[in-house]
Amino acid sequence: MNPKPLLRVLAGERVDAPPMWLMRQAGRYLPEYRALRAEKGGFLELVSDSEAAAEVTLQPIRRFGFDGAILFSDILVVPHALGQDLWFEAGEGPRLAPRLVDHALESLTAAPERLDPVYGTVSRVAAALSPQVTFLGFAGSPWTNATYMVAGQGSRDQSETRRMAYGDPAAFQAIIDAIVAMTIDYLAKQIEAGVEAVQLFDSWAGSLSPSQFERWVIAPNAAIVAGLRARCPQARIIGFPKGAGGKLAAYARETGVDAIGLDETVDPAWAHRELPAGMPVQGNLDPLALIAGGDELRTAATRVVDALRDRPHIFNLGHGIQQDTPIAHVEQLIAIVRGTPAA
Numbered sequence: 001m002n003p004k005p006l007l008r009v010l011a012g013e014r015v016d017a018p019p020m021w022l023m024r025q026a027g028r029y030l031p032e033y034r035a036l037r038a039e040k041g042g043f044l045e046l047v048s049d050s051e052a053a054a055e056v057t058l059q060p061i062r063r064f065g066f067d068g069a070i071l072f073s074d075i076l077v078v079p080h081a082l083g084q085d086l087w088f089e090a091g092e093g094p095r096l097a098p099r100l101v102d103h104a105l106e107s108l109t110a111a112p113e114r115l116d117p118v119y120g121t122v123s124r125v126a127a128a129l130s131p132q133v134t135f136l137g138f139a140g141s142p143w144t145n146a147t148y149m150v151a152g153q154g155s156r157d158q159s160e161t162r163r164m165a166y167g168d169p170a171a172f173q174a175i176i177d178a179i180v181a182m183t184i185d186y187l188a189k190q191i192e193a194g195v196e197a198v199q200l201f202d203s204w205a206g207s208l209s210p211s212q213f214e215r216w217v218i219a220p221n222a223a224i225v226a227g228l229r230a231r232c233p234q235a236r237i238i239g240f241p242k243g244a245g246g247k248l249a250a251y252a253r254e255t256g257v258d259a260i261g262l263d264e265t266v267d268p269a270w271a272h273r274e275l276p277a278g279m280p281v282q283g284n285l286d287p288l289a290l291i292a293g294g295d296e297l298r299t300a301a302t303r304v305v306d307a308l309r310d311r312p313h314i315f316n317l318g319h320g321i322q323q324d325t326p327i328a329h330v331e332q333l334i335a336i337v338r339g340t341p342a343a
Contacts, residue, residue, distance in 0.1 A: 004067070004131070004133065005019040005067055006019040006134035006197070007134050007196060007197065009312045009313065010258050010312075011236070012279075012280060014313070015312075017338050018305065018313040018314055018315040019314055020315035020337050020338075021067060022316060023319060024321045025060040025064075025066060025321060026056045026059055026060050026070065026072045027321065029323050030059055030060065030063070032063075033056055036052060036055060040052050044074075044088055046072070047072070047077065047118075048117045049117070050118075050121045050123075050124060051124065053117070054072075054125045054128070057069055057072040057125045058125060058129075061129070061130075063327075064331070064334060065334075066133070067134060067314075068133065068134045069125060069129055069133055069136065070136045070199075071122060071137045071190070072121065073118050073121065073138070074094075075138070075139065075140025075145060076094050076096065077115060077118060077186075078139060078179060078182050078186060079096055079145055079179075080096075081111055081112050081114045081186070082108055082149070082182055083109045083110050084096040084097060084108060084149060085097045093154055094153065094154070095153050096148055096152050098152075099149075099150065099151060099152035100150045101150045101161075101164060105171070105174050105175050105178060110182075118186075119189055119193045122190055122194045123193050123194055126193065126194025126195070134196050135196050136195060136196070136238075137187060137190035137191065137198045137199075138199040138201060139198065139201070139224075140200075140202075140203070141200045141202035141217065141221055141224075141239075142179040142180055142220035142221070143204065143208070143217050143220065144202050144204045145183075146161060146172070146175050146179060146216075147161040147204050149179075150164055150175070157207060158207045162208070162212070166212075176220050179220070180224055180227070181227075184223075184224055184227035187228050187232075187235075188231040191232045191235055192232070196236065197235070197258075198235065198236070198237055199238040199239075200224065200257070201240050201242075202221070202239070202240060202241040202242060202244075204242070206241075206242060206243015206245065214250070217247075218250065218255055221241075222254060222255045222256055225255055225256040226256065236259075237256075237257045237258050238259045238261055238282055239251060239252075239255055240260075240261030240282075241261075242263045243263060248260060248262075248266065248271065248275065249274045249275055249276075252275050252276055253276060259279065259280035260279065260280075260282065261281075261283055264283075264319060265318070266318070268281075268283070268303070268304050269307040271284075271307075271308075272307055272311060278312070279311070280312035280313065281312070281313055282313070282314040282315075283316050283317070283318050284304060284316065284317070285316070285317050286300060286318055287317050287319055287320065287322050290322075290333060291326070291329065293332060297329060297332060297333060298332075298336055301336045301337060302336065305337060315337045
């Protein structure tokens with residue numbers, strides 16, 4: 001039997017206490033992360049320093065003993081490798097230039113060597129993890145990365161990118177195709193360096209109409225899954241199309257992913273009924289319930305576990321952990337899910 005419960009679930013096995021990890025588990029809610037970031041400088045400096053990024057990846061494993069370690073990096077390293085400049089504005093988030101709403105994709109010069117520090121991080125973490133912990137890599141899905149590439153930053157409704165997808169679908173398809181090709185290579189090299197499963201984050205999938213969802217979410221992710229499996233047949237792939245709602249079932253059937261991540265708005269009982277029988281699911285506690293703690297946290301976490309008890313389930317949040325999350329509440333959650341006394 002595989003000693004890694006998270007990999008067993010991704011292979012379709014149901015286990016009594018679901019394995020768990022938390023999106024953004026390596027990050028700002030941890031005092032050890034804040035100390036290292038203060039020493040190293042900005043976020044991108046941390047991501048680009050393989051030794052520091054490996055340390056950040058391992059910090060929550062040492063503190064909490066999660067079943068999965070998620071690579072510390074950022075989805076926008078792929079646009080960076082495609083030739084855009086990337087930086088982070090204090091208090092405002094990432095910026096990319098030139099914006100592809102104003103410039104042609106052909107004006108970019110790809111720089112895949114910008115991804116080399118990530119592979120260095122993977123190698124360091126893989127050598128340090130215990131035999132029970134699954135190492136997860138990730139990438140941004142094409143639609144979400146394209147929204148940043150086109151607009152140069154995040155936006156509330158992705159209006160500029162949606163307009164481009166309707167107004168010049170050929171040019172937008174070229175952007176999507178470039179992201180697909182780079183992402184296949186990027187994830188394959190993560191796997192070759194030591195990750196054991198990967199997650200595709202489509203943070204802005206919920207902004208699209210059904211037909212656009214089919215074209216810009218389902219089709220590109222299916223292409224990544226097929227291309228990655230051609231290079232790495234053993235790859236286990238989690239798809240996380242945040243905000244997909246009723247389109248989740250089509251995503252699950254048509255992309256070929258091994259497991260579906262549920263955001264916090266999805267009723268887990270509905271997901272159990274509507275998703276393909278036996279398909280592993282991941283999620284989906286509201287991150288704000290984790291901040292609340294106490295009885296509210298216990299009720300919310302137990303509801304997720306109970307609703308998904310009869311299918312393979314990885315316990316996670318419905319989105320990333322918030323920076324003001326108390327450490328004690330994370331410890332409480334672990335005890336609830338694992339059925340052990342709280343520390």
